[in-house]
Amino acid sequence: MHKSALKQMAGVEPLPQKVMDRITLIRYADANHILGQMASAVIPEKDSRLEDIFRNARLRAEHDHRMLQFEMNRLEHALVGTGIEPIILKGGAYVALGRKASKGRRVSDLDILVSEDELEEVEARLKLAGWAADEATDNPYDQAYYRHHMHELPPLRHQKRGTVIDVHHLLLPKTAKSKIDVTTMRQSSVFLEGKRLKVFDNVDLFIHSAVHAFADGAIDTPARSLVELFMLYEELPERDAARLPARANEVGASTPVSIALWAIGRFFDVKNSTVHSKQMMGLKRYLVLRWAITSKTHDGPLAPLAKAFLYVRSHYLRMPLRLLIPHLARKAASWRPNSQKPIELPVP
Amino acid sequence: MNTLARLGSYSRSDLRSALKQGTLTLHLGPFTHLVSGASNALLDFLSDTYRDYQVEMAPSDVTDVLLSLEAPNLLRRFVRRQITPNPGFKVPAVPLPIHMAPLAYEMGLNLSVALKCCRFINVHAGVVADDSGAIVMSAASGAGKSTLTAALLQHGYRLFSDEFALIGLDKPLLYPYPRPISLKQETISVVRDMVGDSWISETVTDTPKGDIAYYRARESDLAQDKTPTAAKLLLFPKFEKGARAMTHQLNPAEAIMRLVPASTNYSLLGEPAFHALTGLLKNIRAYEITYGSTTDSLRLVEQITGQKML
Numbered sequence: 001m002h003k004s005a006l007k008q009m010a011g012v013e014p015l016p017q018k019v020m021d022r023i024t025l026i027r028y029a030d031a032n033h034i035l036g037q038m039a040s041a042v043i044p045e046k047d048s049r050l051e052d053i054f055r056n057a058r059l060r061a062e063h064d065h066r067m068l069q070f071e072m073n074r075l076e077h078a079l080v081g082t083g084i085e086p087i088i089l090k091g092g093a094y095v096a097l098g099r100k101a102s103k104g105r106r107v108s109d110l111d112i113l114v115s116e117d118e119l120e121e122v123e124a125r126l127k128l129a130g131w132a133a134d135e136a137t138d139n140p141y142d143q144a145y146y147r148h149h150m151h152e153l154p155p156l157r158h159q160k161r162g163t164v165i166d167v168h169h170l171l172l173p174k175t176a177k178s179k180i181d182v183t184t185m186r187q188s189s190v191f192l193e194g195k196r197l198k199v200f201d202n203v204d205l206f207i208h209s210a211v212h213a214f215a216d217g218a219i220d221t222p223a224r225s226l227v228e229l230f231m232l233y234e235e236l237p238e239r240d241a242a243r244l245p246a247r248a249n250e251v252g253a254s255t256p257v258s259i260a261l262w263a264i265g266r267f268f269d270v271k272n273s274t275v276h277s278k279q280m281m282g283l284k285r286y287l288v289l290r291w292a293i294t295s296k297t298h299d300g301p302l303a304p305l306a307k308a309f310l311y312v313r314s315h316y317l318r319m320p321l322r323l324l325i326p327h328l329a330r331k332a333a334s335w336r337p338n339s340q341k342p343i344e345l346p347v348p
Numbered sequence: 349m350n351t352l353a354r355l356g357s358y359s360r361s362d363l364r365s366a367l368k369q370g371t372l373t374l375h376l377g378p379f380t381h382l383v384s385g386a387s388n389a390l391l392d393f394l395s396d397t398y399r400d401y402q403v404e405m406a407p408s409d410v411t412d413v414l415l416s417l418e419a420p421n422l423l424r425r426f427v428r429r430q431i432t433p434n435p436g437f438k439v440p441a442v443p444l445p446i447h448m449a450p451l452a453y454e455m456g457l458n459l460s461v462a463l464k465c466c467r468f469i470n471v472h473a474g475v476v477a478d479d480s481g482a483i484v485m486s487a488a489s490g491a492g493k494s495t496l497t498a499a500l501l502q503h504g505y506r507l508f509s510d511e512f513a514l515i516g517l518d519k520p521l522l523y524p525y526p527r528p529i530s531l532k533q534e535t536i537s538v539v540r541d542m543v544g545d546s547w548i549s550e551t552v553t554d555t556p557k558g559d560i561a562y563y564r565a566r567e568s569d570l571a572q573d574k575t576p577t578a579a580k581l582l583l584f585p586k587f588e589k590g591a592r593a594m595t596h597q598l599n600p601a602e603a604i605m606r607l608v609p610a611s612t613n614y615s616l617l618g619e620p621a622f623h624a625l626t627g628l629l630k631n632i633r634a635y636e637i638t639y640g641s642t643t644d645s646l647r648l649v650e651q652i653t654g655q656k657m658l
Contacts, residue, residue, distance in 0.1 A: 020371070022410050023382065030436055049380065049409045052467060056412075059466045063616045 003298070006267045009034055010227050011041030026053060032223040036061035036104030037231070057104060064107040065095050071110045071163050072096065076196055078129035082121055085198050086112040087189050089168065089208065093199040094232075096192050101231040109155070109164035113182070116169040123153055123167065131156040131165060141330065149175045149323065171211050175319035180211055181251040202240045206232045207253050210260035214293075215253070218307070218314035222297040229260050230268045241272060245280050254280060262286075263293060289313070356399030364391060366405045373404040373411060377525035377573045378514065379465060381457060382407055385417030387431065389449035393562075397450070397528050397549045400567045413460040417452055419443075435460040442556060450562065451555050454530060458511055461525070462612040468514040468523060469621045472610045475508035475522055476500045481580030482522045483649070484513050486610050492587025492645070494529050498539045498563055499642050500649065503657040507569040508577075517620045520627030521576040526569045528562035536561045538642070581653060582607075582634040585645065593644040595652060596636045600626070603634035 002021075007013040009029050016022055029035040039054035039061075072088065079086065087093075089111040094102035114122050134157040137143065146154040151170035157163070171180045185207070189198040200208055209232055213225035233241070248257035258280035265274030288309070295306035315324055352375060355363070366372040370384025416434045419425035420443040429446040433439065433456025444452050462470055473486035474497035483500065487493040497510050510529040513522055531539050531548070536559060540548045549562040582603055598606070604625055608614050614621045635652055639645040650657050 019407050019409060023407065023414070026410055027414055027436055049411070052378075053410060053412060055467045056465055059617060063618065066618060 006223060006226060006230075006297070007269070009038040009041070009223070010230055010268065011038070011043075012268060015042065022050075028223070030057075032221060033106055034104075034224050034227050036106055037101075037224075037227055038104070040100075040103035061104045061106055064105075065102070067163060068092055068095050068107050068110060071158075071161075071165065072195075072197060074129065074158075075110065075112065075126075075165065078125050079122065079196070082118075082125060084114060084118050084122060085191075085196050086114045086122070086167075087186065087198045087200060088192070089113055089200075090212065093205060096197070097199060099205075099232065100235050101228050105228075109166060111166045111168060113168045113171070113186070115186070119153060119167065119169055123156070126156055126165065126167070130160055131158050133157075134164060145327070149173060149319065151176075171208060172216055173318050175323055176216070176317055177320075178215060178255065178317070179252055180215075184251050202236055203243055203247050204251075206236060206244065206260075207248055207251060207257055210248075210256040211253050214256040214259045214263075215317065216314070218310045219293060219296060222293060226263055226267050226297065230264050230270070233261075233264050233270065233273060241276070245276055248280070255286075259286060259289065259293070262290065266290075266294070267297070352402045352404055354399065355394060355401050355403045358403070358405065360391060360395060362405060363394065367391070370416065371406040373407040374398070375402045375404070376527065376570075377509075378468070378523050379413055379461065379525065380407070380409070380411040381413040381415060381460075382411040383415050383417070383453070385431070387417070387429075387446055387449050389447045390417065390453060393450035393453070393549060397562050397564045400565070400570055402570070412465055413457060415453070415456040415460060417449060417456065433459065435464070437463070444555070448552050448555055450549065451552055451557075451560055454527070454562070457527065461512060465514075466613045466616060467517060469517065469614060469617060469624055470612045471513040471515065471607050471614075472511065472612070473513040473607075474510050474529075475513045475524075476505035477508055477522070477524075477577050478505050480655070482508060482577050483581045483583060483653075484522065484579055485583045485585050486513070486607060487585050490532070492535075492585055492639075494531055494563075495535050495538055495587070495642060496583075496585050496645050496649075498529055498531075498542060499646055501566075501569075502542060503646065506572060507565050515624050515628055516576065517617070517624055519576070520624045520630075521578055522628070523576045524569075524573045526565040526573055528564050531561045531563055533558045539563055542642070579628050579632050581632055582629060583649070583652075584634070584636040586636060586638045587640070587645070588638060589640060591638050591640040593640070593648055594638045595648055596638075598634040598636060600629050600634065603629055 004013050005025055005028060008015055008025060016025060026035065029038045035057040039057040044050035044054055072092065088096055091105055091107040092110050094105065095107065134155040137154045143154050146152065151173050152166050152168040156165050170182055172178065185200060185204045188201045188204065190201055191198050209229055213219065213229060219225065244257065248254045258277050261273040261277035264270050265277060292306040292309045295302050296310060363372065364386045367384060367386035372383045374381040374383060414436045417431050418434055420430050420432045424430040424443065430443040431446050431449050431452045432443045433452045435456050439459050471486060473484050474493045475482050475484050476497055485493050485496060494510055501507055507526040508522060508524040509526060511527065512525055514525055515522060536551060543563065547564050551559050551561040553559050584606060607625060637645065637648045639648060646657060
């Protein structure tokens with residue numbers, strides 16, 4: 001992938017002139033689920049083919065946003081009378097707040113955060129309202145695994161609408177080495193206007209996005225994560241951006257936030273974020289990680305190596321070996337070729 | 349070579365190299381399609397069934413559909429070669445033996461249009477039109493939709509589409525997308541007798557969908573592929589062996605409720621799709637027609653439209 005690609009998709013640099021380069025860029029954006037974001041950030045010529053393609057992408061995202069708004073409404077409804085005020089995380093929050101990062105974004109499920117002692121009641125209420133354990137993880141092992149070791153309940157799928165809700169009580173798995181101080185973050189969360197639902201404040205929204213991208217998982221969708229972080233950062237008022245390093249430190253997210261700031265500087269040429277990231281980490285730190293992120297994003301010749309490194313790192317971050325080895329052994333033993341159910345398509 | 353020309357005007361080696369480089373661009377109706385993946389089976393098929401379609405050897409603009417026909421893995425590129433359509437997103441496509449390339453190509457285009465091109469409402473239906481408007485025929489696979497479509501083409505109608513009724517979101521009009529008509533099993537010989545051997549592609553035998561052949565669109569169909577039109581009639585054809593010819597009129601609500609499940613993106617589009625469908629069906633009648641022979645089906649259409657067939 002060309003070095004300017006991310007900037008072009010985020011609308012910071014003009015699209016390539018050569019048709020085949022444009023096609024490659026669109027194909028990349030689509031495969032990485034950011035064609036919608038690109039469609040919102042880049043203004044095509046009127047009545048052009050590009051406008052048609054962008055319109056397709058925007059229509060799909062609009063559907064997701066309608067779905068999400070409705071699910072938030074149903075969630076609020078399900079929790080009436082409990083006094084529980086869940087925090088809407090990630091995509092849901094961006095959509096509810098109308099953030100730039102939400103424009104054209106595809107959303108597949110609703111992520112919420114409640115306190116650990118509210119989990120039981122939330123789950124019971126959601127089940128009364130038609131959600132049930134998702135088939136894929138509805139077995140004793142997965143159910144127990146989520147409840148003992150993870151930062152969320154096993155996914156709940158609505159029986160009629162098919163939509164999924166993930167109920168978190170932490171931002172990282174319980175077994176993860178690094179701990180994020182969710183309690184402090186919850187304290188500065190704010191209500192969505194007219195709703196009994198909350199969202200993180202500006203700074204914490206960015207922090208959570210960084211934690212999600214760089215402290216959890218194998219950076220599976222680097223382009224999507226980076227564009228999201230960039231757009232969130234761009235909308236952060238100067239005062240909040242300055243508050244970021246101290247706040248990250250306070251909630252235990254210095255590492256992911258410093259990497260996020262470095263990445264925004266590295267991929268989008270944002271000076272301010274580079275300066276802040278240098279303040280947060282020495283120049284020599286996380287060299288291998290930074291190389292791996294760059295390599296995976298650009299999908300260069302060493303990308304497979306970078307991916308392998310990030311994969312191992314993700315498991316190392318998530319749980320200690322004494323848990324990891326039995327877990328992987330169990331997953332391997334239950335693996336069957338073609339065990340994934342084919343998708344039913346309404347296509348001739 | 350960024351010029352539009354009939355596919356048949358290019359040499360086989362030009363086509364092959366464009367497919368190899370992934371630059372062959374097919375223009376049809378509201379869409380452009382970038383196709384890659386050269387194989388003899390595909391070249392044979394394209395140079396026969398698609399010979400009158402407009403193509404470019406390299407795209408002059410970005411394209412709606414990106415279809416790559418590729419081997420499912422390295423082994424199957426060389427040994428007992430297989431092919432699978434890759435429209436740029438995950439599809440549950442079964443790898444097919446390489447001689448079924450036409451099927452992989454047609455399936456790949458269908459999947460792309462059905463799942464990606466949501467600036468139109470796609471309804472699984474055959475559409476033909478004459479100067480007074482379009483007849484939309486919606487039916488499940490095997491209900492005789494393609495045969496009736498082919499039959500109407502012999503009687504003064506032009507082909508809009510055999511698979512998709514494309515309905516505009518801004519204007520409730522039907523947009524032509526005259527891909528070849530796909531014929532399955534017994535339909536092949538029925539349509540071959542109707543239109544003559546030279547219009548039907550070679551039969552691809554023993555596919556997961558049985559025997560398949562394609563009925564080539566005519567130059568007169570392709571010449572008007574940019575002209576949308578309003579609907580004049582909605583039909584739900586039902587072929588039943590030995591059935592007595594019957595018509596049953598449906599009210600607009602019933603008709604819409606039958607079209608919704610036949611659409612690949614109605615629920616995705618939501619409100620605009622509702623308005624477009626109701627707009628399309630405003631002031632037109634909808635019928636379920638049952639028949640046991642092509643002659644009967646044509647007679648029923650004559651009766652309903654009040655237009656004598658040519």
